[in-house]
Amino acid sequence: MAAASQEQRYRTLIELGIALSAERNHNRLMEKILLGAKSMTNADGGTLYLVSEEKDGLKFEIMLNDTLDVAMGGTTGKAIPFPPLRLYDDEGKPNHKNVASYCALSGTTVNIADAYDVDKFDFSGTKAFDSKTGYRSKSFLTVPLKNYENEVIGVLQLINARDRRNNVVAFGPDITPLIEALSSQAAVALDNSRLIEAQKHLFKSFIQVIAGSIDAKSPYTGGHCNRVPTITFMLAKAACESTEGPFKDFMLTEDEWYELEVAAGLHDCGKVTTPEYIVDKATKLETIYNRIHEVRMRFEVAKRDTVIDYLQGVVAGERPESELKAEMEQRLAQLDDDFAFIAECNVGGEFMAPERIERMNAIAEQTWVRTIDDTLGLSIDEMRRRHGEEPKPPVVEKMLSNKDWHIIPHDVTIDLAQYEAEGFAMRPCQNKYDLGELYNLAIGRGTLTAEDRFKINEHITQTILMLKALPFPKNLARVPEWAGGHHEKMDGSGYPKGLKRDDMSIPARMMAIADIFEALTAADRPYKKPKTLSESLKIMSFMVKDQHIDAELWQLFLTSGVWKIYAEQYLRPEQIDAVDIAAYLPKPAA
Numbered sequence: 001m002a003a004a005s006q007e008q009r010y011r012t013l014i015e016l017g018i019a020l021s022a023e024r025n026h027n028r029l030m031e032k033i034l035l036g037a038k039s040m041t042n043a044d045g046g047t048l049y050l051v052s053e054e055k056d057g058l059k060f061e062i063m064l065n066d067t068l069d070v071a072m073g074g075t076t077g078k079a080i081p082f083p084p085l086r087l088y089d090d091e092g093k094p095n096h097k098n099v100a101s102y103c104a105l106s107g108t109t110v111n112i113a114d115a116y117d118v119d120k121f122d123f124s125g126t127k128a129f130d131s132k133t134g135y136r137s138k139s140f141l142t143v144p145l146k147n148y149e150n151e152v153i154g155v156l157q158l159i160n161a162r163d164r165r166n167n168v169v170a171f172g173p174d175i176t177p178l179i180e181a182l183s184s185q186a187a188v189a190l191d192n193s194r195l196i197e198a199q200k201h202l203f204k205s206f207i208q209v210i211a212g213s214i215d216a217k218s219p220y221t222g223g224h225c226n227r228v229p230t231i232t233f234m235l236a237k238a239a240c241e242s243t244e245g246p247f248k249d250f251m252l253t254e255d256e257w258y259e260l261e262v263a264a265g266l267h268d269c270g271k272v273t274t275p276e277y278i279v280d281k282a283t284k285l286e287t288i289y290n291r292i293h294e295v296r297m298r299f300e301v302a303k304r305d306t307v308i309d310y311l312q313g314v315v316a317g318e319r320p321e322s323e324l325k326a327e328m329e330q331r332l333a334q335l336d337d338d339f340a341f342i343a344e345c346n347v348g349g350e351f352m353a354p355e356r357i358e359r360m361n362a363i364a365e366q367t368w369v370r371t372i373d374d375t376l377g378l379s380i381d382e383m384r385r386r387h388g389e390e391p392k393p394p395v396v397e398k399m400l401s402n403k404d405w406h407i408i409p410h411d412v413t414i415d416l417a418q419y420e421a422e423g424f425a426m427r428p429c430q431n432k433y434d435l436g437e438l439y440n441l442a443i444g445r446g447t448l449t450a451e452d453r454f455k456i457n458e459h460i461t462q463t464i465l466m467l468k469a470l471p472f473p474k475n476l477a478r479v480p481e482w483a484g485g486h487h488e489k490m491d492g493s494g495y496p497k498g499l500k501r502d503d504m505s506i507p508a509r510m511m512a513i514a515d516i517f518e519a520l521t522a523a524d525r526p527y528k529k530p531k532t533l534s535e536s537l538k539i540m541s542f543m544v545k546d547q548h549i550d551a552e553l554w555q556l557f558l559t560s561g562v563w564k565i566y567a568e569q570y571l572r573p574e575q576i577d578a579v580d581i582a583a584y585l586p587k588p589a590a
Contacts, residue, residue: 016032016033016036016182016185025193025254027062029189029190029193030048030061030062030190031062033048033156033182033186033189033190034046034047034048034062034064034156035064036182037156037158037179037182037183038064038066038158040175040178040179040182041141041158041161041171041175041179042161042162042163043141043158043159043160043161043162043171044065044066044067044068044159044160044162044168045063045064045065045066045067045068045158045159045160046063046064046065046156046157046158046159047060047062047063047064047100047156047157047159048061048062048063048154048155048156048157049061049085049100049104049154049155049156049157050153050154050190051087051104051152051153051154052084055087056086056087056088057084057085057086057087058084058085058087058100058101058104058154058155059084060082060084060085061154065135065159067135067160068133068135085098085100085101086101087101087104087105097121097122098121098122099112099121099123099140099142099157100142100155100157102121103142103143103144103155103157104144104152104154104155105152106144107144107146107150107152108144109141109142109143109144109176109180110140110141110142111140111141111142111170111171111173111176112139112140112141112142113138113139113170114138114139114170115127115137115138115139115140116138123137136160136168137159137160138159138160138168139159139160139161139168139169139170139171140157140158140159140171141157141158141161141171141175141176141179142155142156142157142158143155143156143157143158143176143179143180143183144183145183145184145186145187145190146183146184146187147187147188147190147191148188148191153187153190153191153194154187154190156179156182156183156186158171158179161175200258203262204261204265207262207265207266208265210225210265210266210269210272211225211226211265211266211268211269212225213272214268214269214271214272217271217272217276217279223522224268224518224519224522225265225267225268227518227522227570228264228267228268228486228511228514228515228518229261229264229265229267229514230514230566230570231513231514231517231518231562231566232260232264232507232510232511232514233260233261233264234560234562234565234566235510235513235514235553235556235557235560235562236252236257236260236507236510238556238557238560238562239506239510239553239556240252241560242556245552245555245556246552247506247552247556250506255475258475258476259475259476259478259479259482260482260507262476262479263478263479263482263483263507263511264482264483264511264514266463266467266479266483267463267483267484267486267511267515268459268463269462269463269466269467269483270458270459270460270461270462270463270464270465270466271459271462271463272462273458273459273462274455274456274458274459275455278448278452278455278456279456281447281448281452282447283346283347283348283447284345284346284347284348284440284441284443284447285346285437285440285441286447287435290346291437292342292343292346295339295342295346295399295400295437296339296343298368298397298399299335299336299338299339299399301368301369302335302366302368302399303332303335303336305368305369306328306331306332306335307328307332309328310324310325310327310328338363338366341359341360341363342360342363342400342441345360345441346441348443348445348446348447351444351445352441352442352443352444352445357442360400360438360441360442361438363399363400364398364399364400364401364437364438365398365399366398366399367396367397367398367399368396368397368399369394369395369396369397370393370394370395370396370397371393371394372393373392373393374390374393375390382405385404385405385407385408386405387404400437400438400441401436401437401438402434402436402437402438402439403436406434406435406436406437406439407431407433407434407435407436408431408432408433408434408435409431409432410428410431410432411432414428418465419461422461422464422465422468422496422497423497424461424495424496424497425495425496425497425498426454426457426458426461426495426496428454428458429450429451429454431451432451432455433449433451433452433455434449434451457487457495457496460484460486460487460495460496461496463483463484464480464483464484464496467479467480467483467484468480478505478507481505481508482505482507482508482511483511484496484508485499485504485505485508485509485511485512486508486511486512486514486515487512487515488503488504488508488512489512489547489548489549490509490547490548490549490550490551491546491547491548493548494548501547501550506553509549509550509553510553512549512550513540513549513550513553513554513557516540516543516549517536517540517557517563517566520535520536520539520540521533521536521567521570521571521575523571523572523575530571530572530575531575532574532575532576532577533563533564533567533571533575533576533577533579534577534578534579537558537563537579537581537584538584540554541554541583541584544584554584555585555586558581558584558585559581559585563579564579
């Protein structure tokens with residue numbers, strides 16, 4: 001070969017080395033390796049094999065042959081129809097008959113001038129292929145791909161080198177070292193690519209474990225951490241496919257898609273700190289259990305006392321029995337009615353108007369007699385909340401009350417300086433929880449106290465703090481912002497930072513819509529019935545008018561059909577009703 005040609009090969013080798021070190025896509029990397037080797041040797045084609053994970057075979061990854069116009073594997077999207085080459089037979093003996101498997105097992109380069117003149121290796125398959133296609137397979141160069149640990153991770157095989165006159169020639173001794181050098185660089189690049197993919201797979205699995213553990217904490221929110229990413233990806237895909245409108249220039253790179261996948265998967269990771277009995281609080285008096293049972297027992301005691309009072313009156317004979325019985329029946333009916341009212345308040349389905357709270361407070365003033373010490377059998381934590389000056393039984397107690405020991409203080413001091421530093425606008429309540437019976441029953445709407453609500457909302461601050469504590473690489477630097485913004489509102493009334501629309505990235509705004517739509521349509525919440533599509537979209541339309549969710553993304557959400565595609569996959573049949581999205585879209589100009 002002329003010096004200029006050899007110089008060109010060295011230049012190609014250097015350029016390939018640089019390109020291989022920069023390429024992170026596994027399929028494109030394999031294609032570059034094979035195309036580069038073909039170019040340097042002017043070969044008809046070749047095959048790139050990789051050792052299987054079980055270390056017992058060579059998998060066909062990509063095949064090219066310009067003469068036969070064959071291209072399989074790699075980025076071509078065509079599956080290779082050949083099974084892996086076995087490295088060992090059924091008895092565990094090494095397969096040295098196939099040149100590629102021999103190369104992998106021995107770790108040595110094999111240069112064959114003419115496959116038809118070789119007895120050491122079995123080329124019967126190659127000859128059959130030639131007979132079928134009319135091609136003539138002649139020269140072969142088979143080179144092992146060794147990583148930095150000198151482990152063979154694959155094999156590069158080239159076929160039919162050609163000279164300047166396009167004649168098939170043997171792979172010369174001057175080119176073999178260059179292909180070996182290329183193979184060495186390729187092996188390191190492939191190994192690095194594999195390691196990166198393995199790390200990504202590990203991290204994705206970790207995300208799934210975290211999401212699964214959060215959903216497993218509560219049977220009522222199971223699947224939320226998986227469904228929100230699904231809606232987010234659908235909306236992001238619709239934005240990327242937009243050819244007009246506000247998202248015509250929106251695009252996500254491969255790295256950004258991965259970044260969005262991580263952010264969406266971890267958007268609620270802070271919920272690991274939220275007790276499930278708060279997340280699942282289905283009634284106002286519920287903690288780890290529904291305390292309405294305690295209240296009912298007090299009414300039962302009061303009813304028994306009423307009957308006892310009647311019987312004692314009859315025995316005393318001071319008043320007519322009929323009069324005593326009428327009073328007893330009236331009292332029993334009143335107690336039943338009063339308890340039914342308290343039970344209704346506990347469910348939280350009706351707004352607690354002032355007159356309802358007034359009646360509740362009046363009922364609370366009724367008394368019953370406790371004859372057993374209520375400090376017996378308590379935990380150390382419960383005893384810490386008792387001041388030790390409680391009167392000994394028998395004690396006359398109110399039917400409902402707010403007691404000192406109902407207050408549960410923060411077990412650790414909230415770092416307000418950290419809240420300031422992170423820009424969190426929300427602030428913790430004075431106490432961690434308040435279990436007061438009247439306090440909880442007086443909740444205006446729903447079942448959560450201010451303390452409960454803060455504890456639930458705190459999951460987003462914990463999400464941000466947890467994610468910011470992770471040493472994300474540059475390509476994942478926006479994960480905390482994307483994951484931590486799904487409770488913000490466009491008018492700045494959201495939490496935890498009170499951000500406005502222009503303060504938020506598009507992915508964060510997408511996740512906000514996904515989180516709301518999933519929550520509205522979820523069929524696994526203890527405190528509400530699953531809403532239909534029309535109900536959910538109507539509610540969201542009001543949120544758009546109130547500047548709670550992004551109007552442009554809302555329009556894309558509707559016109560792209562994301563809502564419908566998601567509904568068909570995840571909603572119950574009875575939730576999917578007729579929807580006229582035109583009612584929620586801007587009216588065309590006259």
